[in-house]
Amino acid sequence: MISSDSPGKSIAFYFDLFSPFGYLASTQIEKIAARHGRSVEWRPVLIGITVLKVMGMNPLPTYPLKGPYLAIEMERFAALYGVPYRKHGLKGHNSLAAMRCFNWIKSFDAPLAVEFAKRMYAKLWVESIDITPPDISADVAATLGLDRARVLAALATDEVKQSLVRKVDAAIANGVFGVPFVIADGEKFFGNDHFWLLERWLKHGRWSPEDGI
Amino acid sequence: MISSDSPGKSIAFYFDLFSPFGYLASTQIEKIAARHGRSVEWRPVLIGITVLKVMGMNPLPTYPLKGPYLAIEMERFAALYGVPYRKHGLKGHNSLAAMRCFNWIKSFDAPLAVEFAKRMYAKLWVESIDITPPDISADVAATLGLDRARVLAALATDEVKQSLVRKVDAAIANGVFGVPFVIADGEKFFGNDHFWLLERWLKHGRWSPEDGI
Numbered sequence: 001m002i003s004s005d006s007p008g009k010s011i012a013f014y015f016d017l018f019s020p021f022g023y024l025a026s027t028q029i030e031k032i033a034a035r036h037g038r039s040v041e042w043r044p045v046l047i048g049i050t051v052l053k054v055m056g057m058n059p060l061p062t063y064p065l066k067g068p069y070l071a072i073e074m075e076r077f078a079a080l081y082g083v084p085y086r087k088h089g090l091k092g093h094n095s096l097a098a099m100r101c102f103n104w105i106k107s108f109d110a111p112l113a114v115e116f117a118k119r120m121y122a123k124l125w126v127e128s129i130d131i132t133p134p135d136i137s138a139d140v141a142a143t144l145g146l147d148r149a150r151v152l153a154a155l156a157t158d159e160v161k162q163s164l165v166r167k168v169d170a171a172i173a174n175g176v177f178g179v180p181f182v183i184a185d186g187e188k189f190f191g192n193d194h195f196w197l198l199e200r201w202l203k204h205g206r207w208s209p210e211d212g213i
Numbered sequence: 214m215i216s217s218d219s220p221g222k223s224i225a226f227y228f229d230l231f232s233p234f235g236y237l238a239s240t241q242i243e244k245i246a247a248r249h250g251r252s253v254e255w256r257p258v259l260i261g262i263t264v265l266k267v268m269g270m271n272p273l274p275t276y277p278l279k280g281p282y283l284a285i286e287m288e289r290f291a292a293l294y295g296v297p298y299r300k301h302g303l304k305g306h307n308s309l310a311a312m313r314c315f316n317w318i319k320s321f322d323a324p325l326a327v328e329f330a331k332r333m334y335a336k337l338w339v340e341s342i343d344i345t346p347p348d349i350s351a352d353v354a355a356t357l358g359l360d361r362a363r364v365l366a367a368l369a370t371d372e373v374k375q376s377l378v379r380k381v382d383a384a385i386a387n388g389v390f391g392v393p394f395v396i397a398d399g400e401k402f403f404g405n406d407h408f409w410l411l412e413r414w415l416k417h418g419r420w421s422p423e424d425g426i
Contacts, residue, residue: 055276063268065390069401076410082422177278188282193406197289209295 010039011184011202014176016047017102017117018095023125024077024085025180025192026118032195036202038184042106042114044099044164045171047179054172077192088128095124096164097155101137103164104154105146112144119143223252224397224415227389229260230315230330231308233287233298236338238393238405239331240296245408249415251397255319255327257312257377258384260392267385290405301341308337309377310368314350316377317367318359325357332356 013029015022033040051057061067071087078085098120106113119140123129129136138151154160171181175188182189182198185205189198204211226242228235246253264270274280284300291298311333319326332353336342342349351364367373384394388401395402395411398418402411417424 050278055278057270057276063270065263065268065385065388069388069390069403072401076420079420080410080413080422172278175278175282177282188285190282191406193404193410196409197293197406200293207289207292209293 009185010041011182011198012043012174013040014043014045014171014179014181014183015117016045016095016179017098017120017124017131018093019047019179020074020085020087020125021077021192022179023121024074024081024083025195026121027081027083028192028195029180029182032199032202035199038202040114041110042102042117043171044103044106044167045176045179045181046095046099046164046168048094049168050172050177055177073192084126086126086128088124088130090124090128090130093130093132095131097134098131098137100155100160100164101134101141101151103167104151104160105141107163112146115144116141222398223254224395224411225256225387226253227256227258227384227392227394227396228330229258229308229392230311230333230337230344231306232260232392233300233338234290234405235392236334237287237290237294237296237298238408239334240294241405241408242393242395245412245415248412251415253327254323255315255330256384257316257319257380258389258392258394259308259312259377259381261307262381263385263390268390286405297339299339299341301337301343303337303341303343306343306345308344310347311344311350313368313373313377314347314354314364316380317364317373318354320376325359328357329354 011033013025015026017023030040051059061070074085074087102113102117102120105116120131120137123136123140124131131137134152134155137155138148141151142148174183176183178190180190180192182194184198184201187201189195189201200207200211224246226238228239230236243253264272274283287298287300315326315330315333318329329350333344333350336349336353337344344350347365347368350368351361354364355361387396389396391403393403393405395407397411397414400414402408402414413420413424
């Protein structure tokens with residue numbers, strides 16, 4: 001058996017706080033990586049850019065047939081993972097300030113940024129709180145010991161805004177189009193439904209029926 | 214442990230000969246069902262109707278980012294399943310006559326229709342043969358003992374054409390939008406990437422972290 005287990009070698013986890021499937025995946029990705037001695041690098045992407053602008057699609061939940069199926073999928077994965085999940089029913093919201101804040105925190109403390117992302121995911125997908133206003137990011141960052149005024153000042157700078165744009169461009173250049181999206185050793189995995197394939201890859205490092213289906 | 218294993222209780226496997234993912238799935242679905250004492254009912258659908266007309270999407274392989282990812286997925290599942298697969302590069306082809314023929318054969322001999330479908334899948338996705346002309350369906354049906362002229366006469370009738378239309382409408386009414394699509398005990402599974410979830414369902418009959426992830 002060939003193994004690609006490489007302790008310390010990180011896998012890239014692309015997420016957008018906007019996405020319910022990203023939230024659900026965020027509850028599992030570190031357990032999956034840990035089972036194979038891997039670490040996780042959380043990387044920001046904005047599905048409003050990738051799906052709507054680059055792919056030219058509408059939001060997937062708005063498509064006939066596909067939309068109702070995705071609603072079932074959210075409930076199914078929440079039950080499968082045993083995690084809280086609540087459909088928030090918000091409209092007109094976005095994750096721009098929150099993702100800028102994640103990216104900014106990551107620039108000086110990556111583990112803190114991950115904790116920030118997890119708390120923000122819980123705000124939107126468990127507590128149904130609109131995360132659009134920068135104040136929400138500042139509030140959550142404050143619970144992690146960051147200075148509220150410093151956060152709001154950072155979020156208003158062009159540097160912080162442009163940094164996220166560059167990260168999203170880099171994600172697109174890597175082929176990322178949806179969330180969750182994982183890249184491990186160059187192999188791409190889109191969706192919670194692909195985590196079993198990710199685990200197979202991390203375990204065997206190849207695609208072969210000899211490893212069982 | 215709750216088990217939903219119900220010997221003899223069939224699962225619905227929706228397929229379109231047009232789809233490479235349908236072909237790949239067709240090589241596995243009966244093994245999966247058999248592992249849980251289930252039988253499979255093959256049901257026709259036309260993704261040209263569900264995806265293009267009902268959902269209003271373009272063919273998925275034509276979308277930026279998503280298209281290249283899907284091409285990798287085809288190779289990945291072929292390797293994972295250990296089955297032959299060749300990208301045919303055909304354009305302007307369709308599966309209409311072939312799916313009509315499947316549906317017609319199914320009306321008097323369901324197992325024979327499945328064998329017909331498997332041979333047609335091999336024509337398109339292994340041998341790169343255009344299955345658009347009714348003659349191809351007649352040739353393949355002839356290898357199964359059916360009379361070639363009888364097949365061609367059947368394919369030309371309104372009754373055979375309308376029967377497939379009704380089946381596709383029924384599939385859409387059941388929420389089917391892509392291929393492969395499985396419905397087992399009312400639970401819906403879209404894509405080869407969901408076959409592990411299908412197996413979980415057939416084994417446990419519920420969604421719970423207690424059954425392992």
